[in-house]
Amino acid sequence: MRIVKVRSANPPQGDSRPYFCIKIVATFTTYSESEDGDTNVVESEERVKTFLVPLERLVGSDASWPAISDMLSAVNVPIGVQYNMIHEIDEYLGSVAGDRRNAVANVVPMIVSISVEDYVEDDGGDDYVVLRESMNEPVVAQLPASKAAVEGLETVSASVAGGDLANKECAICQEEIVVGSTDQMIKRLPCAHVFHGSCVVRWLGVSCFCPLCRFPLPTL
Numbered sequence: 001m002r003i004v005k006v007r008s009a010n011p012p013q014g015d016s017r018p019y020f021c022i023k024i025v026a027t028f029t030t031y032s033e034s035e036d037g038d039t040n041v042v043e044s045e046e047r048v049k050t051f052l053v054p055l056e057r058l059v060g061s062d063a064s065w066p067a068i069s070d071m072l073s074a075v076n077v078p079i080g081v082q083y084n085m086i087h088e089i090d091e092y093l094g095s096v097a098g099d100r101r102n103a104v105a106n107v108v109p110m111i112v113s114i115s116v117e118d119y120v121e122d123d124g125g126d127d128y129v130v131l132r133e134s135m136n137e138p139v140v141a142q143l144p145a146s147k148a149a150v151e152g153l154e155t156v157s158a159s160v161a162g163g164d165l166a167n168k169e170c171a172i173c174q175e176e177i178v179v180g181s182t183d184q185m186i187k188r189l190p191c192a193h194v195f196h197g198s199c200v201v202r203w204l205g206v207s208c209f210c211p212l213c214r215f216p217l218p219t220l
């Protein structure tokens with residue numbers, strides 16, 4: 001199993017297979033608990049790695065579990081607590097791959113957030129005693145787009161559009177897109193897909209990806 005680590009989400013040249021671009025963000029936090037019940041953060045560290053993996057290796061393959069485990073180990077998630085995470089990520093990848101909206105995208109980007117918490121006893125000295133370890137379920141999420149990205153969206157006016165829109169229907173509400181109408185503001189994403197302003201603002205508050213091609217907008 002080889003996982004290609006990349007900065008940008010570009011598959012090797014000439015490779016037209018679908019890929020997952022998976023960014024794993026693991027936050028490791030150590031809390032101390034004093035005798036009177038106060039909890040303080042002793043240490044917090046974030047480890048981030050991005051992986052570009054052919055979809056066929058992660059979906060419907062016996063190698064998917066070891067492949068996901070390799071990614072988690074790469075951000076130092078202990079093997080002993082990986083089981084539930086792998087199960088959840090594996091299920092999510094399967095559902096994403098089966099979503100027809102992703103069929104047109106060569107690269108499907110996603111972010112997996114993991115939080116690992118350690119609790120230690122604060123006895124006033126320099127040494128800490130580990131009381132318990134807990135590993136939260138991973139959150140496989142599509143982050144909302146940043147406020148600046150939403151505010152910076154291009155408004156399509158009748159003169160700019162020139163009658164040549166990338167799509168004629170708003171993929172969010174399935175209603176027609178009418179440029180120049182007084183009661184519709186039309187917004188264009190950097191990928192050229194157009195939507196009703198009110199529809200796309202609501203959508204981008206949940207997901208930073210274009211609903212049609214999953215082009216990613218900047219997140220916070």
Ligand SMILES: [Zn+2]
Pocket residue numbers: 170171172173174175195196199
């Ligand atoms: Zn709409």
Ligand SMILES: [Zn+2]
Pocket residue numbers: 189191192193210211212213214215
């Ligand atoms: Zn698009």
